[in-house]
Structures are given as structure tokens and as C-alpha cells.
Amino acid sequence: MGIAERKEREKEYKRALILESAEKVILKKGLDHLNMDEVAEEAEVSKGSLYLYFKNKNDLVLGICHKASSMLNNDFARVLAKDIPGLKMVYELGNVFMNFVKERPEFFRAMKFLDNMNVTGEETESEYLNMCSQNRQEGFRVMVRAIQIGMQDGSIKTEYQPEELALLLWSTSHGVVSIAYMHEHNESFNLLDRIGISQEQMFQSYMKIIGNGIAKTDD
Amino acid sequence: MGIAERKEREKEYKRALILESAEKVILKKGLDHLNMDEVAEEAEVSKGSLYLYFKNKNDLVLGICHKASSMLNNDFARVLAKDIPGLKMVYELGNVFMNFVKERPEFFRAMKFLDNMNVTGEETESEYLNMCSQNRQEGFRVMVRAIQIGMQDGSIKTEYQPEELALLLWSTSHGVVSIAYMHEHNESFNLLDRIGISQEQMFQSYMKIIGNGIAKTDD
DNA sequence: TTCAAAAAATGACTTAGAGTCAGTATGGGA
DNA sequence: TCCCATACTGACTCTAAGTCATTTTTTGAA
Incomplete structure (x- = not known):
């Protein structure tokens, strides 16, 4: 039953992907101008999804x-x-x-x-x-x-x-x-x-x- | 012609008053939760006025x-x-x-x-x-x-x-x-x-x- | 004292951005 | 093929900063 683990891995992967996107936005605009909409766009994910991966x-x-x-x-x-x-x-x-x-x-x-x-x-x-x-x-x-x-x-x-x-x-x-x-x-x-x-x-x-x-x- | 000076003094006085109000709000809620509406209320001044005294x-x-x-x-x-x-x-x-x-x-x-x-x-x-x-x-x-x-x-x-x-x-x-x-x-x-x-x-x-x-x- | 121009003050409005959630899509199991 | 659970969506709400057309007050000249 490797499904749960696969899901877990995928979740971690996506989390990492979002973090990388956030990183890109930060490097582009600076931490002060980081905003969730832009991270969502960069990560090619909806804004709502961000909140599934980060509180x-x-x-x-x-x-x-x-x-x-x-x-x-x-x-x-x-x-x-x-x-x-x-x-x-x-x-x-x-x-x-x-x-x-x-x-x-x-x-x-x-x-x-x-x-x-x-x-x-x-x-x-x-x-x-x-x-x-x-x-x-x-x-x-x-x-x-x-x-x-x-x-x-x-x-x-x-x-x-x-x-x-x-x-x-x-x-x-x-x-x-x-x-x-x-x-x-x-x-x-x-x-x-x-x-x-x-x-x-x-x-x-x-x-x-x-x-x-x-x-x-x-x- | 002391009017300009009086105005100036009054302006400084009001600025100080607003600062004191801000101080009170900060001491009550912490710097992170400072907000302009509350400062305005505390200073008994409209929000718009704050922006006449602070950029x-x-x-x-x-x-x-x-x-x-x-x-x-x-x-x-x-x-x-x-x-x-x-x-x-x-x-x-x-x-x-x-x-x-x-x-x-x-x-x-x-x-x-x-x-x-x-x-x-x-x-x-x-x-x-x-x-x-x-x-x-x-x-x-x-x-x-x-x-x-x-x-x-x-x-x-x-x-x-x-x-x-x-x-x-x-x-x-x-x-x-x-x-x-x-x-x-x-x-x-x-x-x-x-x-x-x-x-x-x-x-x-x-x-x-x-x-x-x-x-x-x-x- | 009167009044028009200037200065000061107002608060309803606009905007930006975080966070939400009802509804939609997807993928696994029966 | 269909059902359910899980993942995803984006339009919406909410908060708080900042604006500005309008109103109020002050000033100084007549």
C-alpha cells in the first residue's frame, strides 16, 4: 500500500516547489514585497492551494x-x-x-x-x-x-x-x-x-x- | 507678524500629541498591531489628519x-x-x-x-x-x-x-x-x-x- | 462686523493584499 | 461505470493603509 507514501512524497514535492517559487519572488522583489498572489502565479498554482501547504x-x-x-x-x-x-x-x-x-x-x-x-x-x-x-x-x-x-x-x-x-x-x-x-x-x-x-x-x-x-x- | 510662528508651534504641538497617542496604542497593543485608525481615535483626530502630520x-x-x-x-x-x-x-x-x-x-x-x-x-x-x-x-x-x-x-x-x-x-x-x-x-x-x-x-x-x-x- | 480666500480637518471611498470557502475536478477503488 | 475522498480553484470577504472631494475654521482686508 504505497499510495499514502506516494501522496506524502508528492505533497512534500509540491511544498518544495512553492518554496522555490517564493524564493524566486523574493530574489526578484525582496522579502518586503513578497505577496501570495505572485507566489501562486510563479508556482502555477491557485492562491487557495498555497494555504493547503502553508498555514x-x-x-x-x-x-x-x-x-x-x-x-x-x-x-x-x-x-x-x-x-x-x-x-x-x-x-x-x-x-x-x-x-x-x-x-x-x-x-x-x-x-x-x-x-x-x-x-x-x-x-x-x-x-x-x-x-x-x-x-x-x-x-x-x-x-x-x-x-x-x-x-x-x-x-x-x-x-x-x-x-x-x-x-x-x-x-x-x-x-x-x-x-x-x-x-x-x-x-x-x-x-x-x-x-x-x-x-x-x-x-x-x-x-x-x-x-x-x-x-x-x-x- | 507672529502668526506663521504660532501656526508652526501649533503644528508641532499636534504632531507631538499624535505621537503620544501612537505611543499609547503601541504600549497597549504592541508595535505590530499599531494601526492608524486607532491612533486617530486616541488622538481625537480624523484619520485624514494623521496624514497631514505624518507622510x-x-x-x-x-x-x-x-x-x-x-x-x-x-x-x-x-x-x-x-x-x-x-x-x-x-x-x-x-x-x-x-x-x-x-x-x-x-x-x-x-x-x-x-x-x-x-x-x-x-x-x-x-x-x-x-x-x-x-x-x-x-x-x-x-x-x-x-x-x-x-x-x-x-x-x-x-x-x-x-x-x-x-x-x-x-x-x-x-x-x-x-x-x-x-x-x-x-x-x-x-x-x-x-x-x-x-x-x-x-x-x-x-x-x-x-x-x-x-x-x-x-x- | 462682514466676507472671500486660504488653511485645516474630515470621513467616505479606493486600493492592496491576506486569508476563506462553496463549488469543481481528479483519481482510486468497488 | 460510478462513488467517494481528496486536491484544487478563484471569486469573495475582510482588514488596514492611504486618498481626496467636501466641509469647517481661520485669517485679514474692506
């Missing part, structure tokens, strides 16, 4: 956010698989994050959407919301893992808890790449230009200061 | 954002006026920022609105947008100033450019307080709970690591 627009965007965080996590995983010192891994994770923001700004934006939405009290219930949280969790664990590796191989100080340190790197790097994103995509943000520091310089100094803060010094 | 809803929210950043800048200025070492000022600026987010979350949210909006290419033209940028700039200058003071009084390392350091503190602290905000106001964000680190602990470690990074060591 609402939020849910659809969370679908994109999930894709985005999965991509980022993939990149992260690749760093973790390398045979390099933990400290080096931390650097590379930072680079990967920064590149992600530069190469796939609309996906980063979708991830920010997750951060900004769902202020306590809304009806939540979204499959994708959980998957997104899951992915965030997973990305964070990678950071923790890299730090643990660094502590074991002696490249990172052991005076902090790995989770504590990971949390700081996580949150501060978020801040830094957000600024970089704004610098590129928000006309009204011109701080970097005014003080004459480039995005790259900013990121370099960040990495350097982080390095100073967490690297084990030979004593 | 559009965005502009109104930017008005709130401007108020928010002005309040924050005020708090900042008070720190700068103290007779304490620059390093201490930097700490206190951090505390002030964190408190602001905790005490006035909806205002912080309005400030984030500025960060997230206006992705390049929109019709910009808003008085308030410029004023908000201005305020951001000003807040940043306070940070630079505190660092310069610290460099002069010997409490902060002189190996970085003040602007460079200010930029890092600015961006990383943004990241950290954003996480704190999410922890409080975004149900789907449960990272802190999972790893068992409180907002306060996170902020303490952040301050500590910053301190280690920038404090001048007696050598």
Missing part, C-alpha cells in the same frame, strides 16, 4: 527561513569537519557567517524575520517555526563544539564555559554581521562611511579582538 | 523611533557627564543600553524597526528618518568620546583607533542586547533557557570579556 504567509516565510538556516548550518558543518585547531574553526565559522550575509542577503533577511517576529502571545503553531528553532539550536551547538575542540587542543582558553563563550560569540557576531548587512542594504545607515571604516576592516578587527580574548597564550 | 505609517513609527533614540541618547549623555574613568563609562553605557531594552522594550523595538526597514531603493523622504540617523550618529559619538576619555586617563588601551573600538562595542553590544530582548519577548527563542545561562549572566560575561579586551594592563 499562512508567516509560515511560508518561515519555510524560507528554514532553508536559509539549513544552508548556513551546512556551511558550518563543513568547517567543523576540517582537521584544524578549534580556534581556527571559530575564525572560519565567523568568516562563513559573514560570507553568508554577503552572498545571500535575502536569506539572511529571512532569518532576521524569525528574530523579529513572534513577539510573545501570538498564535504560534507552525511546523516551520519549530524547525527554525531547531536549526538555530544546531548552529549554536556547532559553535560550542568548535570551542570545546579548541579547549582540548589547547588553542582556546579554558577559563570560560564553552556554552558561555559560544553564546558571546554567537550574539556579538550577530551584531557585527547585522551592521555589515545594514551597511550594504539600508540606505539610511551610513555610519561606516562616516567614520571611514569598511565592512571588511570592521570584521577583521572583530576577529582580532575575539582572538585576543579567547586564544590561549603560552605562559 | 505615512512608516513616518509615524520613525517618529516613535526618534523619541526612543532621543531617550537613549539622554541616558548616554548623563553617563558621559560623570566624573569617572573612561573604562567605567564604557561599562555604564553598556548597562544603560541593557536597561533601556529591559525597561522600554517597545521603544527598543521601534529602534529595530529602523534597522530593518528601508532596504535600499524605497522612496525615502522622511524628516524623521534623517533625525533618527542623526540620533544614531550621536549615540555612536558618545561611545567614541568615552573611549577617548579612557585613552587619555589611561584606563583604556591605545592600540586601537577610538572609532574602530567604538564600532566594535557598538555592534557587539547591539547583538548582545538583541539576544536579551529576544529572550524576553520572543517565545520561540529559548536558547538561553536551554543552556541555562540567564540574560544577566550573559551580559556580565560580555562586559567582562570586553573589559579584558580593552582595559589597559599595568605593564
